[in-house]
Amino acid sequence: MATVTANGVQQENGFSTTNSAGRMNGLTIGQNTIPMKDHDAIKLFIGQIPRNLEEKDLKPLFEEFGKIYELTVLKDRFTGMHKGCAFLTYCARESALKAQSALHEQKTLPGMNRPIQVKPADSEGRGEDRKLFVGMLGKQQGEDDVRRLFETFGQIEECTVLRGPDGASKGCAFVKFSSHAEAQAAINTLHGGQTMPGASSSLVVKFADTDKERTLRRMHQMAGQLGIFSPMTIQFGAYGAYSHAMMQQQAALMAATQGSYLNPMAAIAAAQMQQMAAFNVNGLVATPMTPSSGTSTPPGISATAVPSIATTIGVNGFSALPPQSNGQPTSEPIYTNGIHPYPAQSPTVADPLQQAYAGVQHYAAAYPAAYAPISQAFPQQPTIIPQQQREGPEGCNLFIYHLPQEFGDAELMQMFLPFGNVISAKVFVDRATNQSKCFGFVSFDNPSSAQAAIQAMNGFQIGMKRLKVQLKRPKDANRPY
DNA sequence: TAGAATT
Numbered sequence: 001m002a003t004v005t006a007n008g009v010q011q012e013n014g015f016s017t018t019n020s021a022g023r024m025n026g027l028t029i030g031q032n033t034i035p036m037k038d039h040d041a042i043k044l045f046i047g048q049i050p051r052n053l054e055e056k057d058l059k060p061l062f063e064e065f066g067k068i069y070e071l072t073v074l075k076d077r078f079t080g081m082h083k084g085c086a087f088l089t090y091c092a093r094e095s096a097l098k099a100q101s102a103l104h105e106q107k108t109l110p111g112m113n114r115p116i117q118v119k120p121a122d123s124e125g126r127g128e129d130r131k132l133f134v135g136m137l138g139k140q141q142g143e144d145d146v147r148r149l150f151e152t153f154g155q156i157e158e159c160t161v162l163r164g165p166d167g168a169s170k171g172c173a174f175v176k177f178s179s180h181a182e183a184q185a186a187i188n189t190l191h192g193g194q195t196m197p198g199a200s201s202s203l204v205v206k207f208a209d210t211d212k213e214r215t216l217r218r219m220h221q222m223a224g225q226l227g228i229f230s231p232m233t234i235q236f237g238a239y240g241a242y243s244h245a246m247m248q249q250q251a252a253l254m255a256a257t258q259g260s261y262l263n264p265m266a267a268i269a270a271a272q273m274q275q276m277a278a279f280n281v282n283g284l285v286a287t288p289m290t291p292s293s294g295t296s297t298p299p300g301i302s303a304t305a306v307p308s309i310a311t312t313i314g315v316n317g318f319s320a321l322p323p324q325s326n327g328q329p330t331s332e333p334i335y336t337n338g339i340h341p342y343p344a345q346s347p348t349v350a351d352p353l354q355q356a357y358a359g360v361q362h363y364a365a366a367y368p369a370a371y372a373p374i375s376q377a378f379p380q381q382p383t384i385i386p387q388q389q390r391e392g393p394e395g396c397n398l399f400i401y402h403l404p405q406e407f408g409d410a411e412l413m414q415m416f417l418p419f420g421n422v423i424s425a426k427v428f429v430d431r432a433t434n435q436s437k438c439f440g441f442v443s444f445d446n447p448s449s450a451q452a453a454i455q456a457m458n459g460f461q462i463g464m465k466r467l468k469v470q471l472k473r474p475k476d477a478n479r480p481y
Numbered sequence: 482t483a484g485a486a487t488t
Contacts, residue, residue: 047486074488085486114485122487135482162484172482199482209483217483 037069042096044088047117051082066095130183131176135204138196139169146173154182390424392443396450401439401468416442420449
């Protein structure tokens, strides 16, 4: 990808430079100087940036330490929302080192309650194989105490005690050593050893979660908060990219819907549904999935289509997202990496989206009470009129068993819509009691939709039950003659 | 007992 650099010149990959500290960093062609960076330049991660500061606002702060090669504020790929952090590459390696020592944890930007972070980006160095999670600390133990405990094992690069909003310790910390061996040595000696005053069991010292584990942990947390047992976890666990995006959006959505709900859980739930609904209307989710859909290219979210998330009424009746303050693509070409806030959706992410959508739709449909909108901003879904059961062609008709008791035709229909054109969805009802028999039939207009639905939904857990989704037996299947 | 964020 081309990079828009400090002078706004499109620079294709392939330039080489022999720059070293002390030389002018730039390739001069006529009047233009194309910024060049040292071959050993360091990409810095900048954290704790107020969300109202854009590249142009941050530039002066960092320019003090040298010529900037590239500065990119991180934005949410779906909403364009400022993530509160950035990547910064100086032309000269030396500038990065200077900026790091002058700024890292040294000052706090307006509105933030933690100091700015300036350190090499994850992509620059080794992974997290030298970072420890320390649990079962005493609530009175601060960073200094933790440092003292660990300093004999090596050089500590970072030590942070986790605290709640009130500043009280959460009884755990992260300790980063300069090497994996040092971290391992600390584990060997300290884990399971002493029990800290006030702690319920002995000290826990282990390697911090990997990104994957962290995502999973967050999923579990979120699921717990929503009172969901496993559907979200199962569906989203494998799709970190999407779940991550969704969680990031929660904060914004919560803010956007502030005051509209009697309880925050409903707000989160409805916000998620809105996201899902929005994706649906943009044609992403309704794309028929085939067993090979992982490599197919569904209609992407285009740069122009996605902002309509903010203004489109969901097809399933959920109202539009409130307008977002920074929901528009940046028009600032300088000091960005040229990545549009709404990049075309890649096929690798689109497929998870489809499945994730199914999960949330499904869950929300299964537990309408939990997702019932409270404010007028989120009107009830329109009632789908019960329909006659219709058979699709052979291979297009599914038998679904272990449906939640409260599932009706409409919910069944909604659950399977993401996989294609549902021509019929019927839950069987006991005539005497008018209660669902917890099974039903769904028919698509083509077999690949049916297969996709089986693949995604068979075994899907709701509460204590797992859905059984299989092709409906042909009428004469168990008649030998 | 899992951060505030990592293209």
